[in-house]
Every structure is written in C-alpha cells, then in structure tokens.
Amino acid sequence: xxxxxxxxxxxxxxxxxxxxxxxxxxxxxxxxxxxxxxxxxxxxxxxxxxxxxxxxxxxxxxxxxxxxxxxxxxxxxxxxxxxxxxxxxxxxxxxxxxxxxxxxxxxxxxxxxxxxxxxxxxxxxxxxxxxxxxxxxxxxxxxxxxxxxxxxxxxxxxxxxxxxxxxxxxxxxxxxxxxxxxxxxxxxxxxxxxxxxxxxxxxxxxxxxxxxxxxxxxxxxxxxxxxxxxxxxxxxxxxxxxxxxxxxxxxxxxxxxxxxxxxxxxxxxxxxxxxxxxxxxxxxxxxxxxxxxxxxxxxxxxxxxxxxxxxxx
Amino acid sequence: xxxxxxxxxxxxxxxxxxxxxxxxxxxxxxxxxxxxxxxxxxxxxxxxxxxxxxxxxxxxxxxxxxxxxxxxxxxxxxxxxxxxxxxxxxxxxxxxxxxxxxxxxxxxxxxxxxxxxxxxxxxxxxxxxxxxxxxxxxxxxxxxxxxxxxxxxxxxxxxxxxxxxxxxxxxxxxxxxxxxxxxxxxxxxxxxxxxxxxxxxxxxxxxxxxxxxxxxxxxxxxxxxxxxxxxxxxxxxxxxxxxxxxxxxxxxxxxxxxxxxxxxxxxxxxxxxxxxxxxxxxxxxxxxxxxxxxxxxxxxxxxxxxxxxxxxxxxxxxxxxxxxx
Numbered sequence: 001x002x003x004x005x006x007x008x009x010x011x012x013x014x015x016x017x018x019x020x021x022x023x024x025x026x027x028x029x030x031x032x033x034x035x036x037x038x039x040x041x042x043x044x045x046x047x048x049x050x051x052x053x054x055x056x057x058x059x060x061x062x063x064x065x066x067x068x069x070x071x072x073x074x075x076x077x078x079x080x081x082x083x084x085x086x087x088x089x090x091x092x093x094x095x096x097x098x099x100x101x102x103x104x105x106x107x108x109x110x111x112x113x114x115x116x117x118x119x120x121x122x123x124x125x126x127x128x129x130x131x132x133x134x135x136x137x138x139x140x141x142x143x144x145x146x147x148x149x150x151x152x153x154x155x156x157x158x159x160x161x162x163x164x165x166x167x168x169x170x171x172x173x174x175x176x177x178x179x180x181x182x183x184x185x186x187x188x189x190x191x192x193x194x195x196x197x198x199x200x201x202x203x204x205x206x207x208x209x210x211x212x213x214x215x216x217x218x219x220x221x222x223x224x225x226x227x228x229x230x231x232x233x234x235x236x237x238x239x240x241x242x243x244x245x246x247x248x249x250x251x252x253x254x255x256x257x258x259x260x261x262x263x264x265x266x267x268x269x270x271x272x273x274x275x276x277x278x279x280x281x282x283x284x285x286x287x288x289x290x291x292x293x294x295x296x297x298x299x300x301x302x303x304x305x306x307x308x309x310x311x312x313x
Numbered sequence: 314x315x316x317x318x319x320x321x322x323x324x325x326x327x328x329x330x331x332x333x334x335x336x337x338x339x340x341x342x343x344x345x346x347x348x349x350x351x352x353x354x355x356x357x358x359x360x361x362x363x364x365x366x367x368x369x370x371x372x373x374x375x376x377x378x379x380x381x382x383x384x385x386x387x388x389x390x391x392x393x394x395x396x397x398x399x400x401x402x403x404x405x406x407x408x409x410x411x412x413x414x415x416x417x418x419x420x421x422x423x424x425x426x427x428x429x430x431x432x433x434x435x436x437x438x439x440x441x442x443x444x445x446x447x448x449x450x451x452x453x454x455x456x457x458x459x460x461x462x463x464x465x466x467x468x469x470x471x472x473x474x475x476x477x478x479x480x481x482x483x484x485x486x487x488x489x490x491x492x493x494x495x496x497x498x499x500x501x502x503x504x505x506x507x508x509x510x511x512x513x514x515x516x517x518x519x520x521x522x523x524x525x526x527x528x529x530x531x532x533x534x535x536x537x538x539x540x541x542x543x544x545x546x547x548x549x550x551x552x553x554x555x556x557x558x559x560x561x562x563x564x565x566x567x568x569x570x571x572x573x574x575x576x577x578x579x580x581x582x583x584x585x586x587x588x589x590x591x592x593x594x595x596x597x598x599x600x601x602x603x604x605x606x607x608x609x610x611x612x613x614x615x616x617x618x619x620x621x622x623x624x625x626x627x628x629x630x631x632x633x634x635x636x637x638x
Contacts, residue, residue, distance in 0.1 A: 057384075086395075086419065087418050090421060091417040097417075097418040107410075109405055109410070112406075115378020116378055116379075117382060119363040119379035119390075122383050124386065126383075127386075146374045146375070149375035150374075150375045150378060152370060153369065153370065182616035269637075287518050299373065311416050313415060
C-alpha cells in the first residue's frame with residue numbers, strides 16, 4: 001500500500017511532466033491542466049476507497065484518473081487524439097472517463113461534475129449499494145451555484161458522496177482570498193448539513209485518513225462530508241498561463257513541501273523501503289511511461305467515419 | 314377507448330412506466346403531495362412513495378445534474394422542470410453534460426433521462442413563465458426533443474421517451490393540459506421520430522407544433538368551406554425529425570406553411586424551410602414557404618397583447634389564403 005501510494009504519485013508526476021513536454025513540442029494540441037504538485041490529494045483520497053467506488057473529476061483530472069487506476073496508455077493516446085484513446089480521440093484531456101473502473105468523467109466545466117456526483121450517489125442509495133462517490137473539485141468551484149445546489153441536496157438526502165475540495169490557492173488567476181466571502185471552507189460543509197475538515201493536501205497520509213473517515217460515514221448512511229485539502233499547483237492553470245498573479249518565491253516555497261519528496265522520506269525513515277527499492281519503483285514508473293508514450297505514438301488516428309457516431313445511443 | 318385529458322394521459326404514461334421499470338423515478342419541484350404545478354403528478358406519490366417520487370428544493374441545476382448522474386449509473390429518471398423557462402437554470406447540466414457525455418466519452422456511456430416541462434403562453438403568466446424555447450434544444454446534438462399536441466400522442470410519446478436511452482426534452486403545452494382526447498386503455502407506444510398527418514389535404518401543407526396543431530386544424534376547417542383543403546403535418550418529435558413525411562407532403566401539395574409559437578427569429582420554422590429548400594420538395598413548390606410564428610418579443614402580460622404575440626387561428630387562415638391565391 002505505502003509503496004503503491006508512492007508509485008501512483010510518481011506516475012502522476014512523470015505523466016504530467018511528459019504531457020507538458022509534448023505540449024511544448026506541439027505533439028499534444030488544445031490545452032491541458034497539469035496536476036503537478038497536487039498528487040497527494042488524488043492518491044490519498046483514492047487510497048481510502050475500493051475499486052468498486054466511484055469518482056467524478058475536473059478539468060485538471062489526469063491525477064484523479066491515474067489514482068483511480070486509469071490506464072495511462074489509453075490516457076496518453078486520448079491526449080494525442082488517437083483512436084485507441086479512452087474516448088476514441090473524441091474527448092481529449094478534459095473528458096477522459098472509464099466507467100468500468102468507476103471514473104465517471106473528467107469535466108470541462110468548473111463544478112460541472114458536482115451535481116453528477118450527487119446524482120450518482122443518489123442512484124447508489126436507491127440501488128441499496130454500499131459504494132460511495134468521491135467528488136473532486138477546486139477552490140474555484142465553490143463559487144459556482146451548481147456546487148451549492150448539489151451540496152444542499154446531498155446533505156438533505158444524506159447521500160453517499162464525499163466532497164473533496166482541492167484548495168490549490170487559485171482559481172485560474174484569482175487567489176482564493178479574493179474569491180470566497182468566507183475563507184474557512186470547512187464552514188461551507190456545515191451550511192449543507194455535513195462535517196467539514198481541513199487537511200494538509202500535500203500529506204498523502206493525512207488525506208487518506210480524512211477521506212477514510214468520510215467514506216465510513218457515507219457507507220453507514222450518515223451522508224456526505226466535505227474534506228478541504230490544502231495544496232498548490234506548481235505549473236500554471238493551463239499552458240497559456242504566464243503566472244502573472246503569483247511570485248516565483250511563492251512557487252518555490254510550495255515546491256519545498258513537495259508531496260512526493262515528503263512521502264519518499266517517510267518511507268525511508270520508517271524503514272518501509274530501502275533506497276534501492278525506491279529506485280526500482282522509480283525505474284519501473286519510467287518504463288511504464290515510456291510504454292504508454294510508445295503505445296500512443298504508434299496508435300492510429302481515428303477515421304472520419306466515427307465523426308458522427310455515438311451522438312445518440 | 315375513453316376520453317381523458319392531456320394531463321391525465323401524461324400521468325398514465327408516468328404511472329405505467331413507474332410500474333413497469335423499477336429504475337424509473339421522478340424528481341422535481343412540488344411533484345409529490347402538491348401533485349405538480351399543473352397537477353400532472355397528482356396521486357403518484359401516494360401510490361409509489363417518496364422514494365420514487367422525489368420533491369426537490371428549488372435547484373434546477375441539481376435536479377438536472379442529479380438526474381444525469383443517476384442516469385449514468387443505470388437509473389431512468391424523469392425530471393420535471395416546473396416551467397420550461399426555468400431550464401435556463403440547469404442549462405450547463407443539460408447541454409454541456411447530459412447531451413454530450415455519450416459523444417465525449419467515445420460512445421461508452423449513455424444518459425437515459427427525460428426532462429418534462431410545460432411551455433407556451435396564454436395563461437397570463439408573462440415573460441418569464443411563457444416562453445417556447447424548444448429550438449434551443451433542437452440545436453444541441455445529443456438531445457432529443459419531443460412536443461406532443463394532444464393526449465393520445467402525449468401518452469405514447471412519453472412512454473417511448475422514458476424507454477429511450479438518450480436525454481429527451483419533453484415539452485408539454487400549458488394550454489393543452491385540460492384538453493381531452495381519445496386514448497386507448499390498452500398499452501401503446503408512439504416511436505420518437507415519427508410525424509403524424511393530422512389532416513389530409515391537397516392544396517397546402519401546414520407543418521405545425523404544439524398548440525399550433527389544433528389551431529391549424531381549426532384554420533383548416535374554416536378554409537375547407539372556401540374549397541381550400543389543408544394538410545396538417547404534426548412532426549411530434551422535433552429531433553429526430555421525420556423529414557420524409559414532411560417532404561412527401563409538400564411534394565404532394567406544392568405549398569408549405571410552418572406554424573409555431575416560438576419566436577420567428579431563430580425558430581423551428583427556419584429549420585423546416587431550410588430542410589424543404591434542400592430537398593426534392595423544392596422543385597414541387599408553387600409558392601414560397603412561409604412561417605407564421607411568435608413575434609420577436611417577450612410575452613406580454615395584458616391578455617389582448619398576449620394573444621397578439623403568438624399565432625392565432627385567424628393568422629393561419631390569412632397566411633394560407635395568401636399562399637393559395
């Protein structure tokens with residue numbers, strides 16, 4: 001488990017670095033929103049649930065998908081618009097989904113996945129199932145009406161959904177202190193009939209423990225919870241971000257609190273892994289990434305015949 | 314066969330589908346004990362319980378979004394939006410999410426939901442409670458759009474809509490709720506995408522939707538006395554549209570008039586005119602294709618002004634007389 005947590009965070013980090021690299025080279029088009037720096041939130045949260053549970057994701061969704069067990073070959077192929085991608089090349093970065101492993105979709109609309117997560121939780125409750133839904137969203141989404149409507153409904157109907165707010169300090173460029181009238185995000189949970197808790201989002205263990213508690217509540221029929229994970233994104237909002245709204249110093253300070261470095265050090269300190277074993281994990285991740293890239297590059301483009309397919313069932 | 318109202322026909326459809334498939338459930342504002350703003354769901358919560366007939370807070374985005382999420386998970390929700398004007402509050406969930414999920418995900422998912430909603434003017438409800446926005450949804454690939462004009466069609470179409478695996482927007486005209494029609498007692502379904510020729514005629518084809526179907530039939534009755542025989546085609550489903558029936562009718566009569574309540578500008582009529590001009594029917598036309606539609610204004614409150622804002626029987630009669638002259 002501890003090693004798998006490290007491996008997954010590293011997989012996300014290296015995957016995103018490659019994506020950034022390919023963007024710069026023009027090998028991936030459109031736009032992308034990198035998860036670098038936030039790995040502990042996705043991995044910690046997904047470590048608290050079972051494979052049968054569900055997640056909804058955001059426009060910054062590669063981390064969530066990988067943490068939930070998404071196939072990085074299919075993800076890379078999708079980013080390159082290939083026919084073998086998760087969405088046959090028709091979705092792109094913000095619409096990756098894998099319903100077989102409970103990934104109900106990344107989402108191009110801020111807060112767009114929140115009502116959907118609540119609906120999925122409603123279905124689970126109506127179907128008398130014990131699975132839960134992790135609903136990821138950022139600090140920016142808290143200002144959207146859809147969050148409030150959905151959170152209210154979830155709290156009212158005691159639905160098995162865990163609201164995970166990835167507070168990475170900025171919407172696109174707007175600092176969270178300039179966006180929310182109430183800066184204590186945990187209070188927002190209380191407004192909607194659920195407990196709110198704040199954790200260090202760069203401490204993967206802390207995230208996992210907090211989400212585990214929330215998941216247990218949900219499975220026992222006690223309803224939703226709000227977990228605020230305080231973290232930071234290292235790169236810009238998207239590739240077009242010149243970072244004019246924050247300082248280099250701030251970014252460097254947060255890099256010191258790198259979630260990967262912290263967990264790696266813990267693994268060594270606790271004698272769970274040796275340096276050699278960690279290097280082996282790191283090498284294996286590099287290989288897995290290389291295979292994903294090769295798969296994506298060698299995959300064919302979709303044919304025009306799929307252009308008008310699957311608009312309707 | 315018995316005569317029941319449009320509203321009762323819709324209620325029967327809901328009841329039958331709730332009985333038939335345990336995945337079907339209703340959600341919306343005041344649909345429980347209140348029975349729905351227009352009384353459509355009266356009695357259902359008493360029969361099916363609050364588990365399946367869910368009263369929601371005033372949260373259209375959550376209503377449509379929750380329906381989307383539930384549908385993704387295999388349920389078959391039927392959401393009621395109290396007035397179709399309020400769909401605007403749930404547009405992201407309907408247009409950016411429900412409509413697009415299947416395509417964006419590469420065909421792997423389906424969203425079998427129905428949004429039922431009353432549209433139209435004539436009740437003095439004024440601008441924000443009287444619109445006919447169906448063409449907004451006609452313009453969103455991934456949605457199906459249905460607009461029944463009578464009790465028989467309403468029941469058969471709603472049952473099909475609920476069984477359809479796609480998101481369907483089902484528009485019910487407010488002024489039709491208490492109109493009566495003959496509806497079989499035995500179960501029947503009307504497939505989506507099938508138009509209905511409500512009246513045969515040889516001089517001109519009227520393509521009409523919603524309440525304009527009955528107004529067109531009234532106009533046809535008046536015109537018949539003048540020796541003008543009007544064929545009235547009711548598309549019933551706007552998306553997917555039964556183009557063949559419309560085109561064949563216009564080929565037969567050589568004249569076409571589209572009648573709808575929504576504003577003329579950007580309305581469904583333009584879609585029909587374009588379709589006909591691009592089809593074989595163009596070469597059979599003896600007159601230009603016209604539209605009789607709502608004025609490009611918000612619906613006013615005053616009763617006379619409200620009537621003047623949308624096509625009435627006399628407007629249809631006048632247009633036909635000029636086209637056949």
